[in-house]
Amino acid sequence: MIFTKKTTSLRLSLQKTLSLLLGILMVLYSPINIFYLNTPIIGFIEIGISLYSFYCFWAATSGRVKTIQYYTLAGLTTFLIYFAAYHADIRGFSILWGLTLPIIYYIMFGSKQGFYFTLLALFPSLYVIFYHLPSDFFISYRAMTNYSLAHFFIWSLCHLYEKQHYQDKNQLHKMALNDALTGLKNRHALEKCFDKLEQHSAQANVLLVDIDFFKRVNDQFGHGIGDYVLVEVAECLQNHVDRNAVYRLGGEEFVIVLDKQSYQEAQHKAEEIRHAIEHYIFHNHDLRLRLTVSIGVACSSPGGRMNDALRLADTKLYQAKNAGRNAVYV
Numbered sequence: 657m658i659f660t661k662k663t664t665s666l667r668l669s670l671q672k673t674l675s676l677l678l679g680i681l682m683v684l685y686s687p688i689n690i691f692y693l694n695t696p697i698i699g700f701i702e703i704g705i706s707l708y709s710f711y712c713f714w715a716a717t718s719g720r721v722k723t724i725q726y727y728t729l730a731g732l733t734t735f736l737i738y739f740a741a742y743h744a745d746i747r748g749f750s751i752l753w754g755l756t757l758p759i760i761y762y763i764m765f766g767s768k769q770g771f772y773f774t775l776l777a778l779f780p781s782l783y784v785i786f787y788h789l790p791s792d793f794f795i796s797y798r799a800m801t802n803y804s805l806a807h808f809f810i811w812s813l814c815h816l817y818e819k820q821h822y823q824d825k826n827q828l829h830k831m832a833l834n835d836a837l838t839g840l841k842n843r844h845a846l847e848k849c850f851d852k853l854e855q856h857s858a859q860a861n862v863l864l865v866d867i868d869f870f871k872r873v874n875d876q877f878g879h880g881i882g883d884y885v886l887v888e889v890a891e892c893l894q895n896h897v898d899r900n901a902v903y904r905l906g907g908e909e910f911v912i913v914l915d916k917q918s919y920q921e922a923q924h925k926a927e928e929i930r931h932a933i934e935h936y937i938f939h940n941h942d943l944r945l946r947l948t949v950s951i952g953v954a955c956s957s958p959g960g961r962m963n964d965a966l967r968l969a970d971t972k973l974y975q976a977k978n979a980g981r982n983a984v985y986v
């Protein structure tokens with residue numbers, strides 16, 4: 657039986673957490689601006705943005721968030737930072753909040769858009785520092801240099817982290833969907849394939865291929881030879897059908913999903929594979945080995961569940977095994 661588990665990606669959970677953090681931060685800041693610093697406009701903008709942040713958080717929690725909402729939130733936050741840097745008392749040096757923007761952009765949008773947004777965000781900061789800082793307090797070119805360097809430093813860290821995360825994610829994705837021994841796609845990949853077929857209400861034939869008496873191979877010749885046989889069988893299956901149609905379900909069981917062939921063609925394919933393996937000589941050093949496979953074939957009903965077809969193929973395979981093996985049952 658195959659179960660499908662839905663997982664939340666790291667990006668989604670970071671976006672959600674960031675929305676919550678922004679909301680809390682703005683809620684904390686707004687009374688300070690309204691009552692203490694006497695900058696009510698900034699305080700009210702913060703209240704507005706905090707409400708919007710909490711709304712994004714709620715939408716993300718209930719799975720209804722849209723990307724446009726994160727663009728809006730990042731845009732509003734950027735606006736607030738520069739608005740405050742320009743209008744609030746410069747001695748508070750709120751422009752420093754500009755340094756958080758690369759992190760916000762990278763978390764929200766990933767490395768590509770994060771890169772461009774971060775590049776753009778540097779210019780308003782430098783503008784504020786250059787035109788707005790009193791020259792008797794600050795050496796503007798040094799303030800700008802320091803700010804730029806800090807901005808680039810944070811930018812580089814975000815970029816490196818994001819790139820590394822992207823590579824790790826791809827690697828993990830590959831590992832999660834492939835069988836390490838044979839290189840075939842695995843059970844998780846099969847689940848995805850089934851999901852896709854069901855989404856398109858497509859019909860498909862399922863061939864469940866099982867090596868006969870495989871345990872004896874392991875027992876007589878060792879697991880190394882057993883592994884070698886599995887790799888050879890996988891290769892053999894891939895030579896007879898589209899390479900991407902073959903999956904290793906586990907152990908010595910393989911699944912072939914044929915969605916373009918008719919049921920009759922799938923039966924012929926199964927017979928062709930059974931025949932090919934029966935006559936294949938597994939050749940390893942001095943060892944010459946011949947094996948057979950049993951195959952159960954089933955077709956999904958229109959709009960039906962692929963797991964039902966797999967279960968039916970399993971029943972047919974069981975019948976083929978009971979009937980003496982080296983057989984195709986449909």
Ligand SMILES: Nc1nc2c(ncn2[C@@H]2O[C@H](COP(=O)(O)OP(=O)(O)OP(=O)(O)O)[C@@H](O)[C@H]2O)c(=O)[nH]1
Nearest residue numbers: 866867868869870871872874879882883907908977
């Ligand atoms: N070498 C190797 N053996 C494995 C692997 N995965 C499962 N096996 C072995 O595959 C064997 C499967 O044995 P059984 O389920 O009894 O099936 P069988 O001997 O093929 O018998 P029938 O299917 O009834 O013809 C067990 O001995 C497992 O240890 C693997 O990755 N490598």
